[in-house]
Amino acid sequence: MFQQLMDSIYPEMAELREDLHKHPELSWKETRTNAVIIEKLKSFGIEEIKTVAKTGVVALIRGGKGPGKCIAIRADIDALPVTEETGLDFASENVGVMHACGHDIHMVNLLSAAKLLCENKDSFCGTVKLIFQPAEEAANANDPRGGAWYMCDEGVMENPHVDAIIGMHVRPSLDNPGVLGLKKGIVSSGFDVYRFDVHGKTGHGSQPHTGNDAILAISQLIVLLQQVVARNIDPLKTAVLTIGTISGGTAINIIPGEATCGGVFRYLDNESAEVIKEHTFDIAKGVESVSGCKIDVKALRGYACVDNDADLVDLACDAITAELGEGATEMLDHPESGSEDFSQYSITSNVPSAFMWVNAEPYTDSVYPLHSSKCCMKTDIIKKSAPAMARMAVEFLNK
Template structure:
């Protein structure tokens, strides 16, 4: 009875989910600057029979505690709400009104579905045998991220299991859900390398020490870290995303700065790549007689879905097959990163994927694209899927 009532409530409020999503899409805010978004979310819960904590972790974190009418365990449900520094090109009626800022990763949809789902749980709280913590998290897109400080705050210490979803238009159509057990999304490290040489005139290279030559060698040698230093069965990606060597055509550069990105699926791989890059830098100084300054900062850890919890989630979701789900399938590991990994380092749980390809689109745009969009019907699928997990966890029929 509980499940049927909950699903009906969600169906009745599907239009409201879309309205919230569209409002948030029109008013995106960047990581750590989500002042108005946080206020909008808090206002939604104003006057409801819940405990609302704000500024959790010293950021715009919001935790809404729904205490059930019966004793039981505490679980966490999380949605992020920050946007990206991207100029929108969707031409949607509700396109971003903030120039150069866009919800290009679906966080507006994450927040919209969870707000309505939370409100439905609030209506049915007397029948809940436990406590649900609704985690509205800022700053997923920008390290160190919002999840890390929320975890460190201790606000989730009582949570037994935690669950989250992500919209991926390229995963599939609305009604398709994906999961992966174990290491599922990559960890990420940022690095910056400054190379100080000796500038000079292009006509007299012997009187200078060209920083561009040294930097170019580093870019080439860096590729051997993955191709020749990692086990072929390990997953690792190293990318140079910025090579700042702009100067005059006849001047030998004095200083060059590189910035890059490292992805990996486990901590051992991260440590191996870090060691190899630092070794290359030492060799670069010796080989070219330059001074190198390396900043190497591990951002998000690899995301690890607890296998037992994931199996349980898949079994719960099976109940929705033929009803609101058309397919539940195992997804591949993703080389993208997600700060939900910080929660999963401490709390057993799982993070699964919701297909949301817009209808009539053969090749939907991937997340972070300026034309990114979702099928809003997937909002209800996300809400029902997470509701299904909660019902299964608490054995609510």
């Protein structure tokens, strides 16, 4: 349905991808990116375009067959604080910032799908909502919410109400590039951010019994927290704890009165989040009672697991096969351990969602993971992913 048109727009989109890659912008700073997206959408003849959540963009394509349902397609647009080391001639010109997570491809993928849909408006009823989301990488210890929260807070799932949402993420693959990976149920991990502030009592290093050692307490706390994963989570489910920061103490001969650490618990089912929270607080209480220190625990809910709707995945598989032929998709047998704020859209509005992991060929002979300074994938994956997503939208709206 879309292949011929995709081939004809590809050179323009490939050029745009290199431009976006050269000019990456960090979370919440995607002002140039916002302008480029809006200019492109206008050039397609799209009139209903809005800047949402500071640097995000939402646009509507109304089908020519009349009113109907609304499906949203989401792409994230931000880059990472990474110094690029790919050596490519379109490498980042913004020193210390890089599209190391492939969001530059996500943007041209959605722009391509938008163009395909604009040129084929008469083939569907209802509305396609294009969501270009900022700050997917923005989660931090103080605010573990990505741009999706802010887009939802500003009403992106309403006016018109979104009935389903689809999204994708590229990942580097040398084994089967070009294949679109789908899975029913959980496809990415959820996470929560924890911060522990341990308050003890300072004293002379030679007289530990006169103080309460915050560093000894925090050491015990960190070791015991691994027990949550080892002994409280069903082994047939999975969780992982990474304590990534620690600090404390002022001098080698002083019993440290203060220590702080922080980390992230990830899990593959949202019930495990509650188990983790309960036991984490229990462990902190236990360490308090043996150490004499006071431990403040701050738990912040981060991204939930992305949970693909089974019916929508079936529809996606059929639509992609109809568009690209047999063998274009694979059913994934396990989720990715990384996290995605895409989950926030379906949680906010309680609507079905489907998220694909799309295998894209890297420029290198070996695979560097997402977020690596050497991770860059070839644009030509959009020849498949953009028609696939446009077709998914059309099939959903016409069903």
